[in-house]
Amino acid sequence: MVAPPDNDVLWARALHVTHNGSPALTGVSLGVREGEILAVTGPRGSGKTTLLRCLCGQLLPEQGEVWFNSTPVHTMSPVVRERLRRDRFGWIDPEPHLVPELTAGENVALPLMLRGASHRESKASAGEWLDRLDIGDCARKRPHALLQAKRQRVAIARALVTMPSVIFADEPTAPLHRADRAHVLRTLTTAARSHGITVVLASHDAEVAALADRTLTLLDGRRVNTVHLPGLKETEEAAGTAETDEPGADGPGAGEAGAAAGPARSAGSGGDSDDAEGRAACSLSV
Numbered sequence: 001m002v003a004p005p006d007n008d009v010l011w012a013r014a015l016h017v018t019h020n021g022s023p024a025l026t027g028v029s030l031g032v033r034e035g036e037i038l039a040v041t042g043p044r045g046s047g048k049t050t051l052l053r054c055l056c057g058q059l060l061p062e063q064g065e066v067w068f069n070s071t072p073v074h075t076m077s078p079v080v081r082e083r084l085r086r087d088r089f090g091w092i093d094p095e096p097h098l099v100p101e102l103t104a105g106e107n108v109a110l111p112l113m114l115r116g117a118s119h120r121e122s123k124a125s126a127g128e129w130l131d132r133l134d135i136g137d138c139a140r141k142r143p144h145a146l147l148q149a150k151r152q153r154v155a156i157a158r159a160l161v162t163m164p165s166v167i168f169a170d171e172p173t174a175p176l177h178r179a180d181r182a183h184v185l186r187t188l189t190t191a192a193r194s195h196g197i198t199v200v201l202a203s204h205d206a207e208v209a210a211l212a213d214r215t216l217t218l219l220d221g222r223r224v225n226t227v228h229l230p231g232l233k234e235t236e237e238a239a240g241t242a243e244t245d246e247p248g249a250d251g252p253g254a255g256e257a258g259a260a261a262g263p264a265r266s267a268g269s270g271g272d273s274d275d276a277e278g279r280a281a282c283s284l285s286v
């Protein structure tokens, strides 16, 4: 096993996963810096969810390594991985799976109470997070009384309330209208940035890349540098323009999205990107 770089909160090398014999990830490597917002983009079925599930220890790759803060996740027992997910990670699904019998405030307080915090303390923290996400007035409402965009913001508050090291957000805006999508994404990324929380954000929505520090693009389970699809770049043929990295041959730094297409920033640049134009140029719309 090769130890990961110290400054990567998450690091994965040459991940291989198959589902029922079909490849879902083929030699994907990456590193994620602390506090970074990484967008994982790609068309449907390209392996985004599978990658997030591997990185958070929910799914063990058939080959490859996953490290969190220089600790190997792929060699942990299921119980230890479960504890890691509970204590250090947050997860946001496309659909906000809230407990229908509980109010929004109680839903957000729940992860704290499950960790042993007092009811009063948990409710107070939940209220603060709901306020930060501009839905403080929803605290006493049950999920069915809320619009979907507000329910999703409750789910985001629930993921943030424990102040995890990393939040994995899998298509968090998939069921929302365009205006709500932008609002929810900004809410998540702004809250994460202000609290130094690392975010790995899977989406096939091009707008996501514009809010991220860096973009990693998947196509058919492999990392690619650029993907030009029909209708986006009429002058190029989709089949001939996807530049595929050599899977597993290099370390996580290889083939960063920024290297060829000039998106948000390369792995080593750190801090906020100043080339919004570059981000827009790299984003994938499918």
Ligand SMILES: Nc1ncnc2c1ncn2[C@@H]1O[C@H](COP(=O)(O)OP(=O)(O)OP(=O)(O)O)[C@@H](O)[C@H]1O
Pocket: 019, 020, 022, 023, 024, 042, 043, 044, 045, 046, 047, 048, 049, 050, 051, 204
């Ligand atoms: N549990 C599963 N059983 C069988 N095949 C699966 C399973 N999960 C994913 N797959 C397949 O693995 C490939 C990658 O799927 P994955 O969900 O990771 O992609 P994705 O990019 O997240 O797609 P989407 O945007 O539709 O969520 C796809 O071909 C998918 O059909």
